[in-house]
Amino acid sequence: MAGVNRGRQDWPTARTADRHALYTAAVQAPAADARQFARWHRQLTGRPLRRLREDFCGTAALAAAFVRQHPEATAVGVDRDRDTLAWARSHTLAALHPAERARLQLRCGDVRTVRTAPVQMVVACNFSYMVFHTRAELREYLRACRRALQPGGVLLLDSWGGGLVHRPCVERHRSHGFDWLWHQRRFDPVTHRIDCRIHFRFRDGSALDDAFVYDWRLWMLPELRELFAEAGFDGVHVRQEVVSPRTGLGTGRFRRVDRGRADPTWHAYVVGQRGRR
Numbered sequence: 001m002a003g004v005n006r007g008r009q010d011w012p013t014a015r016t017a018d019r020h021a022l023y024t025a026a027v028q029a030p031a032a033d034a035r036q037f038a039r040w041h042r043q044l045t046g047r048p049l050r051r052l053r054e055d056f057c058g059t060a061a062l063a064a065a066f067v068r069q070h071p072e073a074t075a076v077g078v079d080r081d082r083d084t085l086a087w088a089r090s091h092t093l094a095a096l097h098p099a100e101r102a103r104l105q106l107r108c109g110d111v112r113t114v115r116t117a118p119v120q121m122v123v124a125c126n127f128s129y130m131v132f133h134t135r136a137e138l139r140e141y142l143r144a145c146r147r148a149l150q151p152g153g154v155l156l157l158d159s160w161g162g163g164l165v166h167r168p169c170v171e172r173h174r175s176h177g178f179d180w181l182w183h184q185r186r187f188d189p190v191t192h193r194i195d196c197r198i199h200f201r202f203r204d205g206s207a208l209d210d211a212f213v214y215d216w217r218l219w220m221l222p223e224l225r226e227l228f229a230e231a232g233f234d235g236v237h238v239r240q241e242v243v244s245p246r247t248g249l250g251t252g253r254f255r256r257v258d259r260g261r262a263d264p265t266w267h268a269y270v271v272g273q274r275g276r277r
């Protein structure tokens, strides 16, 4: 992973670390996600996925993994943060073969207003749409996604929840040469406003606190399904992550469900399709 060294002598420290490289190594699995989304697209439409829009793309890791997977795959990544997109150009895109790079476009803009060529799938990962705090804002975004899709195109948003999500907590995860902490700092049951942060801890004892800070509304699955329908999506459904009965942990496999499992924490995708008209 760019910027995260593998050798013990090169382990990052708070002084040398690149927070985008740490984030990508810690919380993303872009190649596996790109394969999974292509499989779901084929299941739903009977067609191979060749045109993808990654909203809130950040470092554009998913869009890059997607263009790597097929010589005809094209992607557009949308984010409003110029500095993060500059990082994506100098790291993620720079690591691509020129032929792959030519098939990946980055657009700086707001996901609600940016205009892009029609795609077969729009995807927003790692709960980024939770920056929208009102139904009106989220519905406006979902309508923009529908406009961005070809007829029959698919929208995927991920979601997480469960009783434990309402409690303050810090989960520590080990990664290559560093640990990362997922910190649920505050949750308000009235507004569903949630304050989440990512911190990093390094092997030399140094720390990078509040490397990423999120002020989100924790949207619930029934609200998301209703808003998808209000924005004009058909076939709206949920795919919930299968939990291993042995470890109690998510397996990375998702199953379409009409009735979900009330795990203490769960991860799911909400899926909707633009009609053929």
Ligand SMILES: C[S@@+](CC[C@H](N)C(=O)[O-])C[C@H]1O[C@@H](n2cnc3c(N)ncnc32)[C@H](O)[C@@H]1O
Binding pocket: 028, 055, 056, 057, 058, 059, 078, 079, 080, 081, 084, 109, 110, 111, 112, 124, 125, 126, 127, 128, 131
């Ligand atoms: C949690 S990061 C997501 C990074 C990546 N998509 C992932 O899966 O890990 C959220 C990103 O959304 C961007 N963002 C927030 N609001 C936005 C908006 N209205 N339009 C476009 N980008 C936005 C931020 O600049 C940031 O890069």
